[in-house]
Amino acid sequence: MPIPSNLLSPSLMDKNNGRQDGGEGPLPAPSAGWEGVVRRGQGPQVPGSPPPKPFHKVLKPNNLCEVAVALPLFQTLTYRLPSSLQDTARVGCLVRVPVGRQQVSGYILGPAREVPGVKIREVLALLDPLPRFGSELVPLWRWVADYYQYPLGEALSHLIPGGSRPSCPKREHWVAIRAEADHSPSRRLGARAQEILDYLRKTDKPVAVRELRRIFPTCPPILQRLARQGLVSWEERLAFADPLKDKPLRPMESGLTLVPEQQDAVEAVVEGIKNEEFAPFLLHGVTASGKTEVYLAAAREALAQGRQVLVLLPEIALTHPVAQEFRRRFGERVALLHSGLTDSQRLDQWRRLAAGRAEVAVGARSAVFAPLPRLGLIVVDEEHDPAYKHEGGLLYQARDVALYRGQLARAAVVLASATPAVSTFFRARQGRYRYLHLPKRVTPQALPEVQLINLRQQRGGAGLKIISPPLASAVTATLGRGEQVLLFLNRRGYATVLFCLFCGHLFQCDQCSVALTQHHFRDRLICHYCGFERAVPERCPACQSTAIKRHGVGTERVEAEVRRLWPEARVARLDRDTAPHSGRALDLLGDFAAGNLDILVGTQMITKGHHFPGVSLVGVINADQSLFFPEYHAGERTFQLLAQVAGRAGRGGVPGKVLIQTYQPEHYVFQTVRDQDYENFFDKEVNSRRELGYPPFTRLALVRVSGVPQEKVAQQAKKLAESLRRIVGRDPDLASRLRILGPAPAGLAKLKGRYRWQILVKSYGRPPLLALLKQLRQVWSPPPQSKIDLTLDIDPANLF
Numbered sequence: 001m002p003i004p005s006n007l008l009s010p011s012l013m014d015k016n017n018g019r020q021d022g023g024e025g026p027l028p029a030p031s032a033g034w035e036g037v038v039r040r041g042q043g044p045q046v047p048g049s050p051p052p053k054p055f056h057k058v059l060k061p062n063n064l065c066e067v068a069v070a071l072p073l074f075q076t077l078t079y080r081l082p083s084s085l086q087d088t089a090r091v092g093c094l095v096r097v098p099v100g101r102q103q104v105s106g107y108i109l110g111p112a113r114e115v116p117g118v119k120i121r122e123v124l125a126l127l128d129p130l131p132r133f134g135s136e137l138v139p140l141w142r143w144v145a146d147y148y149q150y151p152l153g154e155a156l157s158h159l160i161p162g163g164s165r166p167s168c169p170k171r172e173h174w175v176a177i178r179a180e181a182d183h184s185p186s187r188r189l190g191a192r193a194q195e196i197l198d199y200l201r202k203t204d205k206p207v208a209v210r211e212l213r214r215i216f217p218t219c220p221p222i223l224q225r226l227a228r229q230g231l232v233s234w235e236e237r238l239a240f241a242d243p244l245k246d247k248p249l250r251p252m253e254s255g256l257t258l259v260p261e262q263q264d265a266v267e268a269v270v271e272g273i274k275n276e277e278f279a280p281f282l283l284h285g286v287t288a289s290g291k292t293e294v295y296l297a298a299a300r301e302a303l304a305q306g307r308q309v310l311v312l313l314p315e316i317a318l319t320h321p322v323a324q325e326f327r328r329r330f331g332e333r334v335a336l337l338h339s340g341l342t343d344s345q346r347l348d349q350w351r352r353l354a355a356g357r358a359e360v361a362v363g364a365r366s367a368v369f370a371p372l373p374r375l376g377l378i379v380v381d382e383e384h385d386p387a388y389k390h391e392g393g394l395l396y397q398a399r400d401v402a403l404y405r406g407q408l409a410r411a412a413v414v415l416a417s418a419t420p421a422v423s424t425f426f427r428a429r430q431g432r433y434r435y436l437h438l439p440k441r442v443t444p445q446a447l448p449e450v451q452l453i454n455l456r457q458q459r460g461g462a463g464l465k466i467i468s469p470p471l472a473s474a475v476t477a478t479l480g481r482g483e484q485v486l487l488f489l490n491r492r493g494y495a496t497v498l499f500c501l502f503c504g505h506l507f508q509c510d511q512c513s514v515a516l517t518q519h520h521f522r523d524r525l526i527c528h529y530c531g532f533e534r535a536v537p538e539r540c541p542a543c544q545s546t547a548i549k550r551h552g553v554g555t556e557r558v559e560a561e562v563r564r565l566w567p568e569a570r571v572a573r574l575d576r577d578t579a580p581h582s583g584r585a586l587d588l589l590g591d592f593a594a595g596n597l598d599i600l601v602g603t604q605m606i607t608k609g610h611h612f613p614g615v616s617l618v619g620v621i622n623a624d625q626s627l628f629f630p631e632y633h634a635g636e637r638t639f640q641l642l643a644q645v646a647g648r649a650g651r652g653g654v655p656g657k658v659l660i661q662t663y664q665p666e667h668y669v670f671q672t673v674r675d676q677d678y679e680n681f682f683d684k685e686v687n688s689r690r691e692l693g694y695p696p697f698t699r700l701a702l703v704r705v706s707g708v709p710q711e712k713v714a715q716q717a718k719k720l721a722e723s724l725r726r727i728v729g730r731d732p733d734l735a736s737r738l739r740i741l742g743p744a745p746a747g748l749a750k751l752k753g754r755y756r757w758q759i760l761v762k763s764y765g766r767p768p769l770l771a772l773l774k775q776l777r778q779v780w781s782p783p784p785q786s787k788i789d790l791t792l793d794i795d796p797a798n799l800f
Helices: 011-015 035-039 055-059 135-147 152-159 190-202 207-217 219-228 260-275 291-304 316-334 343-353 367-368 398-409 420-430 470-481 556-563 582-593 632-645 668-675 676-692 710-730 731-737 766-781
Strands: 064-069 077-080 093-101 103-112 171-177 232-238 279-285 306-312 333-335 360-363 375-381 413-418 434-438 448-453 484-488 497-499 517-519 525-528 532-533 549-552 573-574 599-602 615-618 657-662 699-707 739-753 754-763 789-796
Touching: 035 190, 035 657, 064 093, 064 152, 077 093, 103 135, 135 398, 171 190, 171 207, 190 207, 190 219, 219 232, 260 279, 260 291, 260 375, 260 434, 279 291, 279 398, 279 420, 291 306, 291 375, 291 413, 291 434, 291 739, 306 367, 306 398, 316 333, 316 360, 316 582, 333 343, 333 710, 360 367, 360 413, 367 398, 375 398, 398 413, 398 420, 420 434, 420 676, 448 668, 470 484, 470 615, 470 657, 484 556, 525 549, 556 573, 556 599, 573 582, 615 632, 632 657, 657 668, 668 676, 668 739, 699 710, 699 739, 699 766, 710 731, 710 739, 710 754, 710 766, 731 766, 739 766, 754 766, 766 789
Parallel strands: 279 413, 279 434, 306 360, 306 375, 333 360, 375 413, 448 657, 484 599, 484 615, 573 599, 615 657
Antiparallel strands: 064 077, 064 103, 093 103, 171 232, 497 549, 517 525, 525 532, 699 754, 699 789, 739 754
């Protein structure tokens, strides 16, 4: 989040009659202050129960409330509730308030925790009659804003569906037969009216008029006449769009029995739920070991105890099949949350949860904030996945937020993975997480055989082929047996670099310091960072030569090679070009799982959690490209990608085989992937990080200065680094636990027209890091009217 310099002046708060709060002091304990009156289960009520009392009558009588406004302010503001809103305003309600001379929206967090010594202005309007979260979420919001150094009001406007826009919930009419209809004297009714009454009598429960019209298209006037005669009753209910409603469900598998290791894991998690204490688990199971069945069984027990369930997945394409599985088991109590839904669908799903209509939330990263007041179980599936780190605006790590939320809710938190993050496995070894292990597959076949193809030995003839002879032979044999093939390359496009053979001119993005990628099908050069594109040139713009050389391979070129080698095969490609939205990705994955395709070429979108029983061969085109990326965790990412994509093979009735093409078969990452030995990989990786001082032995923060012109950005970065070193030098405790590295140009030195410099802070422990970053806000002072911003990335997923 860029921090404008004017936010550092206290005069703004004086002018807006607010008070500084939240961001500067230590975090309150979850049970301190006004939050202490919240009891387990308090929050939005199930329809039909009495409405909750307005919070001000429950907690304090002075009608002062705390509001987080949708502005880049690192503090909340205090307002007075007018008499017109005192019976309707509650925690989590969206309101309009005055700030200076403007009017902005914000969320009520609770009663004012102190009375400011200035004139207090009134809340102007209630923008949504339904609260979007309850009191139990407020401590989490405060922690997120404080830890990630982000304005609380802006965080809420980004994280809550509907943001800071006013929105009234949709309502619909329901109708039910009255008891008097069976005992009243006979009346003359039309044939259609009698049919409707018979249908309502048979269903014996209220029916939405919307559903009734599907059977009786002309029913509304008939229902009105029946209501006037006292034969049916009307009621108005909230209406929520359900993206899962019309999706077909697979039939339940009969006779499903958990293996002993699964049963032990379920019993451990259920015990954690029953104890009503924070209970973190690492569920480490090889691919196809039945991790999903473990947390489905645990979810059943949580719901039976009146608790709620939150399930997080790293990709939108994974949320739908998992949500459908939960829907098969638990019916309409399941809500789906992810950014692939429309704005109205996301808000409706959020409101279903807030209103108590759903007790299970399944979603991607942002679903970690779902309004579940009785949370008993949180599952973070594929917990190692970097997609859990949000890369825009509020730079939060959903896995870490889930752990803190579990602590607040006294819930069990299950981190599930076949390839746990090094930091997660390290904490499990320390005993901070309880370790649950599923070492064997529950499918008929064992883990696939993994072989390394040494590309240094495959040269010859016309040069190195994209698909080496050993891999090509294996694909031919697999197709001959009627089985399926996955080919993985984590780079899209046709060629990754274009340059002139005569003068060396490199075709780069004008706005970013990266080479443009050729997309052959569209005949365009495209920047994968900012979206800039241009036509593929016929001549070099520098020397007018036609000797334009293409270098590097992307999924589009692999697909073209596959179609050339196996013209009769049914081939598809899955990447962001062929599936720009989740619906298209789900269609492609569904076709492949159903056996309608023979070969699927794809990026990391094909590696995560998918079950393809017909796949017996997985080929990795270029395993080296991620290994030598300039990141301290490049080895970890490479191991995880390869182990995950290897896990797609052999999940059905035939054995699986994995062929990995590499120039470095001796590297310990490839050796441990071949041996499928996670613990050996972990030991080697963690020793390297201990020597270099990287996580899990330190905490990192990336301080990035960006803007134009380049010289001023570099100057401000150097000035800021000097200020940080002075702060650390004045405090012996900070000096012994913090290291300031840089400043230096970022790996991607220019992005979207802005130059970037960065400072890396290493901290031995979390408290000294937060202490330094809070002081950083005080010393950051860019030149007036400059276009230079500061961004803080706590626990960065990448340093590039």
